[in-house]
Amino acid sequence: RKEVEQDPGPFNVPEGATVAFNCTYSNSASQSFFWYRQDCRKEPKLLMSVYSSGNEDGRFTAQLNRASQYISLLIRDSKLSDSATYLCVVREGGFGNEKLTFGTGTRLTIIP
């Protein structure tokens, strides 16, 4: 079983729609969670961290469910510029443990 699992997609969504991705992680000791965005042939960039209480940044909402060990990302009012691959990322934790585990990514295409 992969440590971090994501539905690879692709998700083809009309502009303006709402889309949600889920990600599951296997290590219950994981402490930090992130969503990164990666455009085609570019480097990954942090989209948002995921906090236990859930957090929102504009059209993006991230949720963490520790009991079920999954993380979600919701994108509202999707834009053409949201087309990218979204990477679910987990850090196992512990001071000084800076290593991250990446999911394979979910590919999103917003259709005009």
Place this chain on the structure above:
Amino acid sequence: DAGITQSPRHKVTETGTPVTLRCHQTENHRYMYWYRQDPGHGLRLIHYSYGVKDTDKGEVSDGYSVSRSKTEDFLLTLESATSSQTSVYFCAISESETLRQGSSYNEQFFGPGTRLTVL
């Protein structure tokens, strides 16, 4: 954008030849990482460094070595390249969480990547 550069950006080489990839940062961050990214796999950690001359193995370290003689440079060496090492290589940097209070800690900033083809 974080000041991270990678060189070369593209390289084609032959099996059995040595290859060195360079990552250079201007952020004075403590941690540096080398990942590879392949279809069907997430980014996988090859090696990382937590300070000058301090390095450790990651998930897929076989066939790779690293060196960090200065804070700003982290080198990845393939001693004898194989076709299975054809990949996109990303360097990343981060700072210790205790130094980033109040902000999203452990954020790793990535370089633009090096596309390596081993024939």
